[in-house]
Amino acid sequence: MTHIDAGAELDPVHPVPMPQRARGLTTGEVAERVARGEVNDIPVRSSRSTTEIIRANVFTRFNAIIGILWLIMLFVAPFQDSLFGYVILANTGIGIIQELRAKKTLDSLAVIGEAKPTVRRDGRATEISTSAIVLGDLIEIGPGDKIVVDGVCAEADGLEIDESLLTGEADPVVKHHGDQVMSGSFVVAGGGAFTATKVGREAYAAQLAEEASRFTLVHSELRTGISTILKYVTWMMVPTAIGLVISQLVVKENDFKDSVARTVGGIIPMVPEGLVLLTSVAFAIGVIRLGRKQCLVQELPAIEGLARVDTVCLDKTGTLTEGGMDVTELRLLGGADEGYVRKVLGALGESDPRPNASLQAIIDAYPDSEEWRCTESLPFSSARKYSGAAFSEGDGTTSAWLLGAPDVLLPAGHPVLAETEELNHRGLRVLLLARARGDLDDPAVKKGAEAVALVAMEQRLRPDAADTLRYFSDQGVHAKVISGDNAVSVGAV
Known part of the structure; x- marks a missing residue:
């Protein structure tokens, strides 16, 4: 509710009396806080780091088996006998290149899609990046705005905030002057401003995100199955290799290098190299085809997960x-x-x-x-x-x-x-x-x-809404619309 007091000033352009507003921090005060490190400098992490991507694709069970045999073959046999090892480079390269491309796109999208909160400094409202907020900044908020740092409500005009992501409380909470606002919540009605009291890693949402941000790989039935095969193959290779070495040294009376080379040549066919490479190539082709449809795939196995989808839940506004x-x-x-x-x-x-x-x-x-x-x-x-x-x-x-x-x-x-x-x-x-x-x-x-x-x-x-839903129907995928609008109206749409 907006109430006009006797001390309000009249805007010469607008006939409605405008209440007195706090001017926020001055440029000098902002500089002092930046110098003291009181800045909301949480690094944005939209994907795995380059090191993690390389490590995850290089240190695999398949690479370990083929890599060890490859190195042995390079020392005991001619170069042409070790060409089988180059399947490692192909298989690993496909995964690394795809994830690095996805990472580059995701990192750029994170910058483009970053929230631009409005702060009041020197009496003027200015949009800045989230990382530029300093302790004590006066941040203006309105419907749909996200609370990016913790603070105390300084101005409230029918301000209602949804804190369901933090507390589980479904009903919006009405905020008044002096009430605490928590990062991770968002405004559903009204407007106002709040003073930042905790920024950076001290903010509540930042602490939750740090505890919860554990990267997990997409579950892939194909990769799980191949990994199971490789696990059993590894155990079978040990007695097979021992038997081959003994037969080459004792029965055939070959020298040690020749015996080792023949042993490796005998157990390499036990490793399903073609299956692993074919799976990676199939995933890569799927990524290319999805890329032509303006889709971004972060991990190769994500395509398999997409193929297994049988229900899609979507919003109406902005989607249909x-x-x-x-x-x-x-x-x-x-x-x-x-x-x-x-x-x-x-x-x-x-x-x-x-x-x-x-x-x-x-x-x-x-x-x-x-x-x-x-x-x-x-x-x-x-x-x-x-x-x-x-x-x-x-x-x-x-x-x-x-x-x-x-x-x-x-x-x-x-x-x-x-x-x-x-x-x-x-x-x-x-x-x-x-x-x-x-x-x-x-x-x-x-x-x-x-x-x-x-x-x-x-x-x-949307001009493509009908074609999209028709495609889902043809593919046997159920489309469920989740909306807060009138059910009859949504059904008609």
């Missing part, structure tokens, strides 16, 4: 639909005046400094009326499923409005819900505009609200 929406219909209720309703919607759009996709569509469709002044606002909350605002209209009258889910704002059995259901069946997202009779900060404000209009919005379908 694009991010934006368009208002397609304004359905007036109870003889409401269309011109007046358009002014209300325009004012509601202007009242929220951080509009979500639905409100942004309303802003694009209905321009703000400069005659109206916002006196109170209630930011949208996923827990409430509605937002609101109170206005002083141009003629001096005041009014309060709610905008949100019809099934939340209206009682069960209300006749307007039937119209809402009909619009949902057409794949439209529907919001209800209702006049509120009480104070916006009253939890029961929706009771007795008067339905004024339904705003129907069309979600922009």
Whole structure:
């Protein structure tokens, strides 16, 4: 809830009184903290290091068996008799090159996709990298923003934070001035700012990530099977090698080098070199084909895991639909005046400094009326499923409005819900505009609200969505859509 106090200053451009804001750190204070090392300097690790990649691909059971036999053959036999060892270079090279390529891409994506928090320094809001945050920085947050460091809430305007990743608590937590905010959580409603109190490795999320970041290889039935074969082959090779050496030295009466060379030549066929190399080549071909489809494979066996997928869970927004929406219909209720309703919607759009996709569509469709002044606002909350605002209209009258889910704002059995259901069946997202009779900060404000209009919005379908789902269906893969939107509307999409 936004409350305007007597000490608030007026913005010459915007008619709404703006409250006093903290100016944040000065440039000098930031430099002092950087010099003391009080910086959020956690290294971003998006993949295994080069050393780990090389070690994992070189030190394998297959390479150990073939490598030892190869070295022995190089000392006791002509060079052409040791050509079998070069399968190690081919097999190892395929794995190393692929993982290094994936690592390069992942590291560049980590930089591109890094969150850019907004900090307030010298009274100005500036976007910086996460690693540039210093202790005591004042960080601005709004819906969808991630809390990147620990801190204490300095400003709160209907601020609600989802801490489910840290505590398991599903419901958003309302934050007030002085409350603690934890890194790893994110904002679901409202806005505000917090002062960083723990940065770098001292932050809660950084400590959790350090404890949990243990790299594990993708499970591969093919590689597991080959490893099992090699394990039994290794045990069988020992008595076989002893028997061959004895037969070559005693029975054939060959010299030691010749006996060893013949022994190695006898046991090499026991190692399934062709199977190992063929598996790596098949994986590599799969990587190349996926690369042509703009897919990134981190490990060769990941292709096998992809081939075993039988269910895909996906979101709707951004996956089946694009991010934006368009208002397609304004359905007036109870003889409401269309011109007046358009002014209300325009004012509601202007009242929220951080509009979500639905409100942004309303802003694009209905321009703000400069005659109206916002006196109170209630930011949208996923827990409430509605937002609101109170206005002083141009003629001096005041009014309060709610905008949100019809099934939340209206009682069960209300006749307007039937119209809402009909619009949902057409794949439209529907919001209800209702006049509120009480104070916006009253939890029961929706009771007795008067339905004024339904705003129907069309979600922009991705052009390739139908082809993608059809492909999954043809491959026998079940697609499950997980969404917080109205189930009927999602089903229509």
